[in-house]
Amino acid sequence: MNETAQQILDVAQNLVRNRGYSSFSFADISEQVGIRKASIHYHFSSKEELTRELVKRYRMAFQQTLKQIERSNSDPQAQLRQFLSLYRQGLSQSQMCLCGILSAEMAVLPASVQEGVRAFFAETQTWLQTLIETGASTGCLQPRLPPKDEASLLLASVQGAQLIARASEASESAFDRIADQLLASICPTP
C-alpha cells in the first residue's frame, strides 16, 4: 500500500468518523486528496473494499495501541485509565470511534465491513475482559460484575459518551468525572 492509498484512507477515516459510511463519497475524498475521483478506483476497486481496508487498518492500529498500553503500564488500573483516555481524546475532537459510528449504520454496511466491525468489538471486549480478570486475580481490581459484563459496561459507556457528546454538552470534564467513577467502581475501596 503506497503513500496515495494511505492518504486516501486517512481522509476517508476522518470523513467516516465525522459523517458516517453513507455520507462520505468518492467526490469528498478526491477533493481532499487532490486526485480525480476515478483514480481512487485504481487503489481501491470499490467503496466496500476501501471501507474494509479502512476498518482493517484501524483494528490493527488499535491493537498496537493496546499492546503499547500493556508495555508501558504494569498496573491494570493504570492500563484501564489509559484506555479511557483514548476515548476521551476522540471525544475532545468530537470524533467518534470508527467502529462506533459504523456500528450505528450496521444495517447498511456491506457484509465484509460488518464482519470487521464485529471483530473490532470482540477484540476490544476481550482485551478489557482479560485486563479485568488479571487485575482481579492479583487484587489490583475488584470487579462487582463478571469480568465480561464489566468489560461490556466500560465499552458501552465510552462509546455512548462519544455518541451523545455530539448532541449534548457532556463536556470533557464530565467525561473525566464519569471515567473516575467507572474506575472507582472496579477498584478496591481503600
Added chain:
Amino acid sequence: MNETAQQILDVAQNLVRNRGYSSFSFADISEQVGIRKASIHYHFSSKEELTRELVKRYRMAFQQTLKQIERSNSDPQAQLRQFLSLYRQGLSQSQMCLCGILSAEMAVLPASVQEGVRAFFAETQTWLQTLIETGASTGCLQPRLPPKDEASLLLASVQGAQLIARASEASESAFDRIADQLLASICPTP
C-alpha cells in the same frame, strides 16, 4: 396531522432507527406506506421537514412516557429501573433510540433537526438529573457523582449499550446485569 401523515412518520421512524438519516429515502417510505413517492411531499414538503416533525413527535412521546413513569412510581429507584427498561426494550428489537442514531450523524443533519436532537438530550438529561436530585434529598438514592454527571453516565451507558449491541453480542441479559450495576451504584448500600 392525518392518518397517512402519521403512517409516513411511523415508517420513517423505523427506517431511521435501523439505518440512520442518510440511508432512508422517500422511495423506501413510499414502498412501505403504499403511496407514490411524490405524494409524500403533499404531507411533508421536504426530507428536512419530515425528519423535524419526526423528532418533534418522538420527543413529545418520550416526555409523555417519562411523565407516565413518574405517575406510576412514587419511588425514584423504581422510576430509574423503568427508565432503563425503556432502553432495554429498544435493544431487544435491535433498534436504537431515534435521537441516539441521529446523534451519530449530527454533522450531516439539517440545522433544524440538529436542534431537535440536542433538545431531546437536554430534556432527558434534565429529567434524570431531577430524579436523582429528588432521590438524593429523600435518601432513596445515594449518588456518588454530582447528579448532573450521574445523569450523563446513565444516558451515555444506555445509548452506548444500544449502539454496540448491533456489533457485539452484548446480550439482553448482559444489559440487565449492567443495568443492575448502574442502579446499585446510586442506591444506598443496605
Added chain:
DNA sequence: GATTATCTACCTACTAGTAGGTAGATGTCA
C-alpha cells in the same frame, strides 16, 4: 546503448441508477 514492452498512477468522459423535489392532471369526497 537503443528498442521494445510492460507497469504505475493518474486522467477525461462517460454510464446506469438513485436521491430529493416539482408541475400539473386526475380522482374523490362533502
Added chain:
DNA sequence: TGACATCTACCTACTAGTAGGTAGATAATC
C-alpha cells in the same frame, strides 16, 4: 363546485463505478 389527496411524468444533482487513454518510470531484449 371546491378542497383534499393522490397520481403520472418529469427534473436536476449526485452516486458508485467503467471505458479508454496517456505520461513517464521500469524492466527485458536485441
